[in-house]
Amino acid sequence: MALRGARGARRDLQRDPAAPDHVQGHAQEPGRHAGPARPAHVPLPGVQPRALRRGDLRRATGQGLRVRTPVHHERTDLRDGLRQRAAAPHARSRPIRRRAHAGRVPHRPAATRPRAADPGAGRPRRHPLRALLHQRSQSLITRPGGQTRVNTQAAPIILVTGGAGFIGSHTCVELLEHGHQVVVVDDHSNSSPAALARVEKTAGRPLLAAYRMDVRDTAGLDRVFRTHRFDAVVHFAALKSVRESVQIPLDYYDVNLGAMVSLLRAMHAHKVNRLVFSSSCSIYGEAKKLPLDEGRPAAPTNPYARSKWMCELMAGDLCRAWPEFAVLALRYFNPVGAHPGGLLGEDPRGVPGNVMPFAMQVAVGRREKLSVFGGDYATPDGTAVRDFIHVVDVADGHRVALRELGVDPDRPLGPAPAGLQVLNLGTGVGTSVLELVAEIERASGRAVPYEIVERQPGDVTRLVASAAAVERAWGWRTTRDVADMCADAWRFQKANPDGYGAPDGVRDGARDGDGDGEPDGGGEPGITAPSVAGAVSGPPK
Numbered sequence: 001m002a003l004r005g006a007r008g009a010r011r012d013l014q015r016d017p018a019a020p021d022h023v024q025g026h027a028q029e030p031g032r033h034a035g036p037a038r039p040a041h042v043p044l045p046g047v048q049p050r051a052l053r054r055g056d057l058r059r060a061t062g063q064g065l066r067v068r069t070p071v072h073h074e075r076t077d078l079r080d081g082l083r084q085r086a087a088a089p090h091a092r093s094r095p096i097r098r099r100a101h102a103g104r105v106p107h108r109p110a111a112t113r114p115r116a117a118d119p120g121a122g123r124p125r126r127h128p129l130r131a132l133l134h135q136r137s138q139s140l141i142t143r144p145g146g147q148t149r150v151n152t153q154a155a156p157i158i159l160v161t162g163g164a165g166f167i168g169s170h171t172c173v174e175l176l177e178h179g180h181q182v183v184v185v186d187d188h189s190n191s192s193p194a195a196l197a198r199v200e201k202t203a204g205r206p207l208l209a210a211y212r213m214d215v216r217d218t219a220g221l222d223r224v225f226r227t228h229r230f231d232a233v234v235h236f237a238a239l240k241s242v243r244e245s246v247q248i249p250l251d252y253y254d255v256n257l258g259a260m261v262s263l264l265r266a267m268h269a270h271k272v273n274r275l276v277f278s279s280s281c282s283i284y285g286e287a288k289k290l291p292l293d294e295g296r297p298a299a300p301t302n303p304y305a306r307s308k309w310m311c312e313l314m315a316g317d318l319c320r321a322w323p324e325f326a327v328l329a330l331r332y333f334n335p336v337g338a339h340p341g342g343l344l345g346e347d348p349r350g351v352p353g354n355v356m357p358f359a360m361q362v363a364v365g366r367r368e369k370l371s372v373f374g375g376d377y378a379t380p381d382g383t384a385v386r387d388f389i390h391v392v393d394v395a396d397g398h399r400v401a402l403r404e405l406g407v408d409p410d411r412p413l414g415p416a417p418a419g420l421q422v423l424n425l426g427t428g429v430g431t432s433v434l435e436l437v438a439e440i441e442r443a444s445g446r447a448v449p450y451e452i453v454e455r456q457p458g459d460v461t462r463l464v465a466s467a468a469a470v471e472r473a474w475g476w477r478t479t480r481d482v483a484d485m486c487a488d489a490w491r492f493q494k495a496n497p498d499g500y501g502a503p504d505g506v507r508d509g510a511r512d513g514d515g516d517g518e519p520d521g522g523g524e525p526g527i528t529a530p531s532v533a534g535a536v537s538g539p540p541k
């Protein structure tokens, strides 16, 4: 299926007279926003500019090699290999594959991934040529025929703020599995550093670095931007509870808007011009008509939703002032579920504010009963209706969003379609709170006792997405239903009744103990570090 560019969707929005006035596009000047081109296969100092040959490898390893079938072509892109194969089906050629440790990993179905529970599983083995790499952005690439060479068409480096949180951690896995390099900034106010160790285990690759810091720490953030040359940012770090925001609105404005200002300043100062912003369908407020499309005017009903709306406005204003800036604001509906591998899931600190983690804790016996907020809504069973979306679909949506911003590990950095684009991430299917409870009982085989109590201030009756725009723009749709969400969330909850519990040996706040100027666990970050998350550090000095 041919994919339509994101700019197509932006034009759709511009044509829509009901589109919010901050949703704008800027005509793209060809080539202008392409960012720095990545040179392909630049020789390393002291290294012959030829491809390293099989003999070199054998000498370096002192052991035999698994030799791949020789090929008749020299291509760098997997799809090129596949295309060529299709054109000459009898040629004994294979599409080029990248080795798992090479930092650029093709997506594999979960069943074929190394089992994280196996000792040593998922841990990339050090390649003997690794010592030749002198830049963190370089990686090895192995071609059919056994040729291995240094690939300087660097994997993109992505900053993920709030990367240890629920959606952030799943997105980190998705990005690592697809060959991105990932740096996390998280203050762990509502997350555990242990989640990052599990991200690495699940993805089978380490993070490039992980910093424990508040995004509002402008000086610290500036040092992070000076330490890494980011290609794009995915911004999750925020407070996210609708009902809590009604009680402590200033905290929500302070954290959510403060972090956005600080991040946009750093991006502007360091000329990092691609942002995927974690927005929210709560911006739509009380719906008169369903499903909700992106042209629906904003009518937020609580400080949390208003803060997300203001962040979108802020990003739109910066797009007007900085024509190279490209922002994709993803308005997710209700992300729930967990990674099917069972290591990653939702583990908020304290009493869960959201219905799914609370109900899961009831099912596992940590809490007595669920309070269902409101049984008198104008819905079939009287409880509120939400569009629950699997967190792995949300994570996948972020990877595709980066691709639409020109950031794809399988290609050189592409042009960034400048301006702000807003897209829903939802399934289009509404599920009531009581329907969700019934599905959790089915998945877990346990009773989830509940009591219907008063409606809560800030809540709305129904939020259900129109998923048409994202499908038009990217050819993308969600693939998992509420049964999958409950089954996966239960798998995590059952295996981790206390969530992440005691951190997995994580040394919180560890610094640069080995004095190499990198967060501990570094060395050749993203490639050979046993676990960057095992040494989450403060911001670089």
Ligand SMILES: O=c1ccn([C@@H]2O[C@H](COP(=O)(O)OP(=O)(O)O[C@H]3O[C@H](CO)[C@@H](O)[C@H](O)[C@H]3O)[C@@H](O)[C@H]2O)c(=O)[nH]1
Pocket: 240, 241, 242, 243, 279, 280, 281, 282, 332, 333, 334, 335, 353, 354, 355, 356, 358, 370, 371, 372, 373, 374, 384, 385, 386, 433, 456, 459, 460, 463
């Ligand atoms: O203990 C609980 C918690 C929630 N609910 C109800 O369940 C529904 C869903 O609540 P929740 O899971 O908290 O989701 P939302 O309030 O819809 O907000 C979530 O979903 C938004 C998108 O809709 C995100 O932007 C927010 O960050 C996220 O917290 C609402 O009607 C709540 O009143 C209960 O009945 N009992």
